[in-house]
Amino acid sequence: MPNTETTGTQRIKRGLMLIVSSPSGAGKTSLCRRLMADHADLDLSTSVTTRKPRPGEQEGREYHFIDDARMDKLVKEDAFLEHAAVHDHRYGSLREPVERALSQGQNVLFDIDWQGAQRISAKAPSDVVRIFILPPSMVELKRRLIARAQDEMAVIERRLQRAKGEISHWAEYDYVILNDDFDRSYAELVHIYHAEVARRSRGLWIAPFVDELMSETI
Numbered sequence: 114m115p116n117t118e119t120t121g122t123q124r125i126k127r128g129l130m131l132i133v134s135s136p137s138g139a140g141k142t143s144l145c146r147r148l149m150a151d152h153a154d155l156d157l158s159t160s161v162t163t164r165k166p167r168p169g170e171q172e173g174r175e176y177h178f179i180d181d182a183r184m185d186k187l188v189k190e191d192a193f194l195e196h197a198a199v200h201d202h203r204y205g206s207l208r209e210p211v212e213r214a215l216s217q218g219q220n221v222l223f224d225i226d227w228q229g230a231q232r233i234s235a236k237a238p239s240d241v242v243r244i245f246i247l248p249p250s251m252v253e254l255k256r257r258l259i260a261r262a263q264d265e266m267a268v269i270e271r272r273l274q275r276a277k278g279e280i281s282h283w284a285e286y287d288y289v290i291l292n293d294d295f296d297r298s299y300a301e302l303v304h305i306y307h308a309e310v311a312r313r314s315r316g317l318w319i320a321p322f323v324d325e326l327m328s329e330t331i
């Protein structure tokens with residue numbers, strides 16, 4: 114999965130898949146949106162879902178909104194890298210756009226739950242970086258879901274009931290960010306992203322570059 118960084122000399126890198134999970138309302142989508150806006154080398158994996166769009170959500174931007182029959186068809190066609198039932202609906206990460214983005218030199222960001230994180234990690238362990246976002250408290254989690262004002266109270270209650278189940282998977286992730294202050298949490302996310310992109314194992318350019326360096330006469 115080559116990734117091209119063009120600052121000065123061309124440096125070919127192995128693309129990474131950045132997975133961000135959290136209980137509903139902890140702030141992963143807000144953090145991911147800002148990371149996407151600030152990084153041209155990062156593409157979002159736009160999931161498919163059977164959930165209805167929330168006010169303001171647009172087809173193809175937050176999700177591809179489909180019905181159960183279409184979801185069944187895509188599963189049959191093996192169109193998903195992973196798919197799972199989350200909060201009474203079905204969600205899936207499409208294989209083709211992810212593979213295309215990686216082959217074009219992009220890194221790919223996934224806003225998915227712990228089931229999706231497990232499945233993608235099992236398929237490509239060395240290309241995955243997993244980050245779990247924790248809320249500062251359950252009271253604050255509830256406050257954020259209510260303040261977001263996009264789901265009915267019954268939906269919010271069900272998501273809160275499931276929050277502890279999602280949180281129980283925190284130890285399966287490479288990094289954990291406590292999202293209390295948004296700007297501080299975002300800075301932490303950016304540091305993690307930059308460090309992971311710079312990992313020696315992703316630098317496909319390094320070995321040939323060092324060979325060339327060693328062959329130079331002084």
Ligand SMILES: Nc1ncnc2c1ncn2[C@@H]1O[C@H](COP(=O)(O)OP(=O)(O)OP(=O)(O)O)[C@@H](O)[C@H]1O
Binds near residue numbers: 260
């Ligand atoms: N650090 C923060 N402090 C206060 N409010 C925050 C913080 N981070 C996010 N929020 C707000 O909390 C609400 C929930 O955030 P967001 O939609 O990003 O959560 P989420 O984890 O993606 O939830 P879901 O899984 O339901 O999509 C939003 O209204 C967002 O603006």
Ligand SMILES: Nc1nc2c(ncn2[C@@H]2O[C@H](COP(=O)(O)O)[C@@H](O)[C@H]2O)c(=O)[nH]1
Binds near residue numbers: 224
């Ligand atoms: N396993 C997957 N989980 C996904 C995917 N897309 C989103 N999600 C997760 O679902 C919940 C609910 O999202 P919401 O937008 O309805 O609030 C959240 O945890 C998402 O991260 C996916 O493709 N696969």
